[in-house]
Amino acid sequence: xxxxxxxxxxxxxxxxLLVGIALSFVIGFGILPALRNKGxxxxxxxxxxxxxxSRGEWDLAYENLRRFYQEIYKDRFSEEMVKQLQxxxxxxxxxxxxxxxxxxxxxxxxxxSDTEVQDRIRALPYFQRDGLFSRELYLNLLRRxxxxxxxxxxxxxxxxxxxxxxxxxxxxxxxxxxxLWDQYVLEKEEISLRAVKLxxxxxxxxxxxxxxxxxxxxxxxxxxxxxxxxxxxxxxxxDPRLYQDQVTVYTGNIEEYYDSHYDEFSRPEEVRLRHILLxxxxxxxxxxxxxxxxQLENLREKVQQGEDFAALAxxxxxxxxxxxxxxxxxMVKKGDLAPEVEKAAFSLKPGEVSGVVASPFGLHLxxxxxxxxxxxxxxxxxxxxxxxxxxxxxxxxxxxxxAEEVIWKSKEGADLKEAAGGDAAGPVPRQTGWFSRGEAxxxxxxxxxxxxxxxxLKPGEVSxxxxxxxxxxxxRLLERRAxxxxxxxxxxxxxxxxxRAEAARELARAKAEELAERLAxxxxxxxxxxxxxxxxxxxxxxxxxxxxTFVPKVGASADLVESAFSLSxxxxxxKKAFEVNGVFYLxxxxxxxxxxxxxxxxxxxxxxxxxxxxxKEEILRQWxxxxxQRQQVEIKGVS
Numbered sequence: 001x002x003x004x005x006x007x008x009x010x011x012x013x014x015x016x017l018l019v020g021i022a023l024s025f026v027i028g029f030g031i032l033p034a035l036r037n038k039g040x041x042x043x044x045x046x047x048x049x050x051x052x053x054s055r056g057e058w059d060l061a062y063e064n065l066r067r068f069y070q071e072i073y074k075d076r077f078s079e080e081m082v083k084q085l086q087x088x089x090x091x092x093x094x095x096x097x098x099x100x101x102x103x104x105x106x107x108x109x110x111x112x113s114d115t116e117v118q119d120r121i122r123a124l125p126y127f128q129r130d131g132l133f134s135r136e137l138y139l140n141l142l143r144r145x146x147x148x149x150x151x152x153x154x155x156x157x158x159x160x161x162x163x164x165x166x167x168x169x170x171x172x173x174x175x176x177x178x179x180l181w182d183q184y185v186l187e188k189e190e191i192s193l194r195a196v197k198l199x200x201x202x203x204x205x206x207x208x209x210x211x212x213x214x215x216x217x218x219x220x221x222x223x224x225x226x227x228x229x230x231x232x233x234x235x236x237x238x239d240p241r242l243y244q245d246q247v248t249v250y251t252g253n254i255e256e257y258y259d260s261h262y263d264e265f266s267r268p269e270e271v272r273l274r275h276i277l278l279x280x281x282x283x284x285x286x287x288x289x290x291x292x293x294x295q296l297e298n299l300r301e302k303v304q305q306g307e308d309f310a311a312l313a314x315x316x317x318x319x320x321x322x323x324x325x326x327x328x329x330x331m332v333k334k335g336d337l338a339p340e341v342e343k344a345a346f347s348l349k350p351g352e353v354s355g356v357v358a359s360p361f362g363l364h365l366x367x368x369x370x371x372x373x374x375x376x377x378x379x380x381x382x383x384x385x386x387x388x389x390x391x392x393x394x395x396x397x398x399x400x401x402x403a404e405e406v407i408w409k410s411k412e413g414a415d416l417k418e419a420a421g422g423d424a425a426g427p428v429p430r431q432t433g434w435f436s437r438g439e440a441x442x443x444x445x446x447x448x449x450x451x452x453x454x455x456x457l458k459p460g461e462v463s464x465x466x467x468x469x470x471x472x473x474x475x476r477l478l479e480r481r482a483x484x485x486x487x488x489x490x491x492x493x494x495x496x497x498x499x500r501a502e503a504a505r506e507l508a509r510a511k512a513e514e515l516a517e518r519l520a521x522x523x524x525x526x527x528x529x530x531x532x533x534x535x536x537x538x539x540x541x542x543x544x545x546x547x548x549t550f551v552p553k554v555g556a557s558a559d560l561v562e563s564a565f566s567l568s569x570x571x572x573x574x575k576k577a578f579e580v581n582g583v584f585y586l587x588x589x590x591x592x593x594x595x596x597x598x599x600x601x602x603x604x605x606x607x608x609x610x611x612x613x614x615x616k617e618e619i620l621r622q623w624x625x626x627x628x629q630r631q632q633v634e635i636k637g638v639s
Contacts, residue, residue, distance in 0.1 A: 046092065047634040048099040053092070061091035070467075078449030079466050092635075098162065100627045105161040110168070112160035120156050140256065166620065173619060175611045181600065183611055188595035190543040193564055195554060196515070196529050197537040198577075198584040203507040207500050217499045218488055224498070225491050226483035228436035233454055234478055235444065236416045236429040238402050239471040240395035247391045247398070254386045258379050265377040269334060272370035273345050274309055274327040277319040279362040289363075296356045296365045303353050309367045318362070331372075341366065402427070403465035403472040410462040416476055431478065444473075505582065512577035512584035525573040525588040543593060555580040564589070 046053040065087045070077045082088075122133040129137060142152055175183075218225070258265065276299060278292045299316065303309050310326025317323040334342060338359040345366050348354060354366040402420075409419035416429040435441050437451055444450065450473065453463050457477035466473045515528050529538045541552045546565050549558040560578040567574060567589040578585045600607075 045636050046096055046099075047636075048096060049103050049631050051099045051103060053095045053099065057095060058088075058092050061095055062088050065091050075469075077467070079453050079464065080449040096628075096633060096635075097624055098158070100624060100631055100633070101162045101165055102158055103631055104627060105165045108165065108168075110161050110164050112157045112164065116160055117153055117157050120160060121153065169623060170616045170619060173612060173616050175608060175615060180604070180608055180611060184600050184607060185595060187545065187547055188599075189565075190545050190593045191564060191567075192543045192590040193541045193551065193587045194525070194529065194590045195539050195541060195588075196525075196586040197539055197554075198508045198512050198515075198586075199537070200501065200505040200508040200582060200584075203504040203511070204500050206507055207503040209496055209499065214492065214495045214499055215488055217502070218491065218495055221498070222485040223483075225494070226485055229455065229483050230434045230436045230481040231454060231457075232432055232434050232478045232480075233457075234416055234429050234431050234476040236403075236406060236420055236427055236474045237468075237471050238399045238406075238427045238474070240392070240399040242395075242426060243398040243402075244391050244395040247394045249387045249390045249394075253390055254383055255379070257386050257390060258382065262376070265382055267372070267375045267377070269346065269374040270331045270372045271345050271348070271368045272331050273329045274313060274367045274369065275319070275322070275329060275341075276309075276313045276317045276327055276365040277362050278316075279318045292363050293356050296363055300353055300355070300365055303365075303367070309353065327367075331370075346371075399472050400465055400467075403474050406474050407462055407465065410474075410476070416462070416474065429476075434481065444468075508584050509577075509579070512579075512586065515586055516575060516577045519573050519586065520575040525586070528586065529588075540590060543591070551580070554585060555583075560585070560587070563587075 043055045044052045045055050045058050066082065069081070069085065069087070073081065121127065121138070126141065127133055127138040139149065142149055276296065278296060280289050280292055295316075299312055302312065310328070313327030314323055317327050319327070322328060332345070334346065336342075337345060338361065340359045341357055341364055344354045344357045344364075345368060348366065348368040348371070350368055350371050352368055354364075357364040357366060406416065406419040410416060420427050420429065432441050432444070437455060450466050450468065453466050454475050454477070457463055457475065459477050459480060461477055463473075463475040466475070518528060519525060529536070539553050541554060544550065544552055544561075546561055549561045550556045551560055551564070554560070557578060557580045560580060563574050563576075563578070564587060567587075569589065569592075572589040574587050578587065
């Protein structure tokens with residue numbers, strides 16, 4: 001994500017989103033018209049002392065976070081990602097934390113001066129052009145976010161007060177020498193294990209199968225063989241194309257987009273290039289290299305005498321990828337070629353042939369067919385393209401706005417048709433047939449995140465807006481059919497394999513527990529590991545640290561790692577068996593490698609900075625938790 005932001009730091013969209021996210025935590029209005037026009041206690045979602053957070057503030061904070069991630073992830077963005085990132089919860093949490101800290105700063109009389117606020121705003125990169133603060137850009141971005149400069153400056157003042165508060169609280173955080181060494185050992189210490197592996201597959205020959213056992217297995221595992229859950233929904237698709245013709249794009253919008261997307265309309269210097277390559281093996285001596293060079297010089301003379309460069313390339317070039325097309329490399333720009341080849345190519349005029357050029361790939365002869373200087377597409381040439389792009393962006397925003405309005409009205413009792421306006425020219429809901437997870441539905445994409453939203457609904461419940469490839473969708477669950485268990489005879493042929501696997505697993509578990517009990521009674525690990533047969537396989541893991549919770553050749557197991565690091569040379573064998581990925585292990589400490597003090601001293605300062613930062617983050621989390629209890633945060637029913 002950080003790389004994306006660095007590459008697109010000049011983009012108007014990224015600038016607007018970055019500002020929008022910052023603004024979202026102080027703007028006191030929402031994204032939905034229905035919300036803006038309502039007042040009263042029901043719009044308060046949280047109280048922190050005398051401060052309140054409104055539903056509008058929360059919705060705006062959430063919407064800006066959502067837009068930010070949509071811009072980054074593009075088509076990969078989904079409702080499932082919204083859930084995983086917990087964007088709604090994150091937005092509310094940030095608003096609450098901000099309010100908590102502002103209340104504490106007020107109690108401690110922490111202020112920020114006008115000069116500090118001005119310096120902070122001038123330093124913000126999304127208000128700068130060519131490294132300098134631009135008042136025009138500043139006012140444009142605030143206007144785009146419907147915010148007055150005075151309100152944004154108040155927000156920046158609040159940010160400064162919060163930063164001063166945190167600096168005051170964390171200024172004395174230090175990590176002692178002993179803490180530092182103990183943490184270093186904790187992170188760098190490594191051990192290796194000797195393990196006995198008991199794989200259930202090795203016990204399957206001992207499993208007996210009968211109809212009675214299969215029936216009992218089916219009865220206890222009937223949920224594994226249920227018919228899939230099925231649902232039927234009402235769906236409203238809101239196509240952005242419905243709004244495209246209603247969008248007005250002004251000349252100023254086009255010019256601003258053009259100015260802030262300079263990289264999109266700039267064209268780097270390029271050449272249309274052909275080459276003839278003769279490869280020179282690394283181990284080749286000077287005589288071989290000189291012979292290849294003479295061959296290319298002879299070819300150059302033939303070209304100058306009128307022979308066709310492309311025809312010679314087809315016959316002679318050892319670049320298999322381009323020889324068939326006459327050595328044509330197409331249009332190339334700086335950075336596409338090896339430095340030696342690039343320098344020669346961009347020094348040639350159209351029609352010129354280079355001398356022999358050496359590169360790590362061999363020896364080249366180059367010919368430039370066309371040379372285009374660096375240029376920028378004139379605004380008049382791209383004006384209509386920008387207009388359509390801006391119309392498309394706004395149409396998608398209008399479609400989402402319509403979806404949110406439909407959802408809001410449906411929560412007040414309207415059905416989807418009524419909530420959509422009932423206009424035949426507008427979006428009209430329809431009903432689907434019965435379908436299960438993963439099953440294609442006519443008119444809907446098989447997008448997994450879309451189905452996750454649908455199957456999470458309760459009967460009669462309306463979904464959030466779901467972005468699809470062609471528009472936004474709103475769903476209402478009409479009916480749900482619960483999974484059902486089929487008759488035994490219908491699934492009998494499918495039962496034997498899972499029955500054998502489970503029975504073999506229980507046999508392996510019983511054997512592992514028996515061996516662990518023998519270890520606990522004092523029997524030597526080497527005796528057990530040396531027993532042939534019985535599904536035992538001995539392995540050495542090699543060294544690993546406790547931080548990864550992963551044991552080489554075994555797998556991930558926090559329990560195993562924690563137990564293994566508690567073993568010692570005096571008491572080396574674990575007294576219990578560990579199950580990892582369905583396989584059972586008995587383990588013994590093989591070796592322990594403690595970090596050297598000299599290695600610690602070599603990276604002590606950088607390690608100290610990391611540990612102090614971790615400690616500060618931990619203290620900050622605990623401090624915010626304490627503030628919540630002390631200031632009595634009240635969160636109202638939110639959804």
